[in-house]
Amino acid sequence: xxxxxxxxxxxxxxxxxxxxxxxxxxxxxxxxxxxxxxxxxxxxxxxxxxxxxxxxxxxxxxxxxxxxxxxxxxxxxxxxxxxxxxxxxxxxxxxxxxxxxxxxxxxxxxxxxxxxxxxxxxxxxxxxxxxxxxxxxxxxxxxxxxxxxxxxxxxxxxxxxxxxxxxxxxxxxxxxxxxxxxxxxxxxxxxxxxxxxxxxxxxxxxxxxxxxxxxxxxxxxxxxxxxxxxxxxxxxxxxxxxxxxxxxxxxxxxxxxxxxx
Numbered sequence: 001x002x003x004x005x006x007x008x009x010x011x012x013x014x015x016x017x018x019x020x021x022x023x024x025x026x027x028x029x030x031x032x033x034x035x036x037x038x039x040x041x042x043x044x045x046x047x048x049x050x051x052x053x054x055x056x057x058x059x060x061x062x063x064x065x066x067x068x069x070x071x072x073x074x075x076x077x078x079x080x081x082x083x084x085x086x087x088x089x090x091x092x093x094x095x096x097x098x099x100x101x102x103x104x105x106x107x108x109x110x111x112x113x114x115x116x117x118x119x120x121x122x123x124x125x126x127x128x129x130x131x132x133x134x135x136x137x138x139x140x141x142x143x144x145x146x147x148x149x150x151x152x153x154x155x156x157x158x159x160x161x162x163x164x165x166x167x168x169x170x171x172x173x174x175x176x177x178x179x180x181x182x183x184x185x186x187x188x189x190x191x192x193x194x195x196x197x198x199x200x201x202x203x204x205x206x207x208x209x210x211x212x213x214x215x216x217x218x219x220x221x222x223x224x225x226x227x228x229x230x231x232x233x234x235x236x237x238x239x240x241x242x243x244x245x246x247x248x249x250x251x252x253x254x255x256x257x258x259x260x261x
Contacts, residue, residue, distance in 0.1 A: 018053050021051075021053050022050050022051060022052060022053060023048060023049075023050060024048070024049050024050075024051050024058060025047070025048055025049075026044070026045035026046045026047060026049060026060070027046055028046045029046075029062060029063050029064045030045055030046060030060055030061065030062060030063065031043050031044070031045045031046070031060075031061045031063060031096045032044045032045045032049060032051070032058045032059070032060055032061070033058065033059045033061060033096050033097060033100045033101075034051065034056055034057070034058055035056065035057045035058075035059075036055060036056050037055060040097065040101060041056065043096050043097055044058075059100050061093055061096035061099060061100060062093065063092060063093055063094075063096070064092060065090055065091070065092040065157060066090070066091055066092060066107075067088060067089070067090055068088070068089045068091070068107070068110065068111055068114065069086070069088055070086055070087040070088065070089060070111070070114050070115055070118055071086060071115065072084050072085070072086040072163075072165075073085050073086065073115055073118055073119050074119075075118075075119055075122045075123055076123060077122065077123065077125060077126055077127045077130065078123070078124060078125055078126045079126045079127055081126075081127045081166075081170060082167070083127065083130065083164055083165060083166055084163075084164075084165040085118065085122055085130070085161060085163065085164050085165075086161075086162050086163055087114070087118055087141070087159060087160060087161045087162055088159075088160050088162055089110070089114050089145070089156060089158075089159050090156070090157045090158040090159075090160075091110060091145075091149070091154055091155060091156045091157060092154070092155055092157065093106070093153055093154055093155075094153055094154065094155045095153025096153065097153065098151065098152055098153030099152055099153040099154060102151060102152055102153070103152045106152050106153075106154060109152065110145075110149060110152075110154060110156075113145065113148060113149065114141075114145060114159075117141055117144050117145055117148075118141060121137065121140055121141050121144065122137065125137065127166075127170075130161075130164050131164060134161050137161060138158070138159050138160055138161060141159045141161075142156055142157075142158060142159040145159065
């Protein structure tokens, strides 16, 4: 009699434990991939779900955006410069069934794929592109990763290159290149200014040639500017044609004006 009661109590306890274990609670960002006797059954959640013990198994999948840090990769650029590059990837699971069934570990697979894609894409560009066109490179890497991980039910939302580390010798070479570039721009700007100034002086000379009185007024203005300074020396510009009139160099030996040839 006692053995029978013990058996009944044990059976009731086991049944209660099984009933309790059947109920699972999934959060809003979680889904449960259910397998029935080893075969895919359905995706359940969120909320309260029922999983039959022994017969059914459940694998939880997080649907939130995950942030993965890509380890530093040694990359040789298209112009044969060795650099160290690391990045960060933002992705999330959009199809829990494919993320569990089509790949063994989607986190590890995405990490390895991101490393190889980072090396292959950056290796097709020069160093200047890595430093100046990161947005375009980020978009290229993101598109390649998103296309390849689509079969795993993963959506790659964004890829950001964080650091591009260079050797000290390469940093000095880039600094010299930037200095020479600034020097070249300064020379070009100076030459352009000289060209524009020469054009303005030519226009001024043509205007003064039409009105000799204007040139005389310019002389007087120059004298006014000189006398306003604390100086004891005054340089007075004298017109060449006036000197010719005084010396008579604009006439021939018989006193007649020279004829132009």
